[in-house]
Amino acid sequence: MSTLIWYSQNSQIASDLQELAKHADDVRQRNGLPTGPPPGWYDGVTEPMILEPPTSFLDGPDPPPICSLAYADFFTMTSKDIQDLFRKFPVIVVHGRPSRLHCDMSSLEEWGDPDALRVMHGMSQPVSNVY
């Protein structure tokens, strides 16, 4: 029974991704952008690949209201300047923020007892299917 559910969920995900890809291609075509899979992609690819970000994304003819700022500049702005910015750009992406933690035991110990039970979302099966 569980195997059937696994296949059903993956089939649905594949169908959703194909629908999303078709929609993305339609939008890209309307905006004069390249369509189809990125260079280097072919059927059967399972390894991660590096996608070059579009350089003209925020400068196109119909740019989204997304603003990009350096961390140091953003955190030294006045409240008024930030609020004025948000009125024009509801989404702000800051880059260059110092980060320190890693997804390992020593970092997680800073969050709390590593053996304490916590609520986690877990509606999936182990990758190995060994349980």
Add this chain to the structure above:
Amino acid sequence: MKLSGGPDNSRYDPDDAFAVHVLASYREFLQTSKNVNSLDNPLAGGSAAPPQLATDMRAAVLEYDSFPTSMPMRIMSWGLLAKAHAVHPPHIDRPGTCTWVAIEDGLKKWDVAFPPIDIAEEEVADPRAYGGTMLHSRNYSRGWRWHSILLHPGSML
């Protein structure tokens, strides 16, 4: 996946295949191959969000020490711990408030949606825009545009 000294609480339970939540420890999170993710990690102390963006609620908590603790406003920062490939369907957490997310490790693709600019005010006030059409078809039929942002350590949205 059974751990020495106790059960593996993150394990898949074939008798409860549609269980949404499990109870698991950080140690089990790191060891399991299951795709679990957790928001049950309240972060105390300093906030990574700029203080210039203090909301009325945060300002009240800071000003009045006796602010009701029964309301979950003292803790406004959570650590999101997620395995690779965890996916969250489109949703709205708290209408009318800002949300920030800062990446400490790994990558996270964040999709943001904008209603058509000429009907933006009507759309954001229409509860139907946050129901099934958002969840299942991303409001494409309502003309919403989606943009994906790849966040990495050092990014903050």
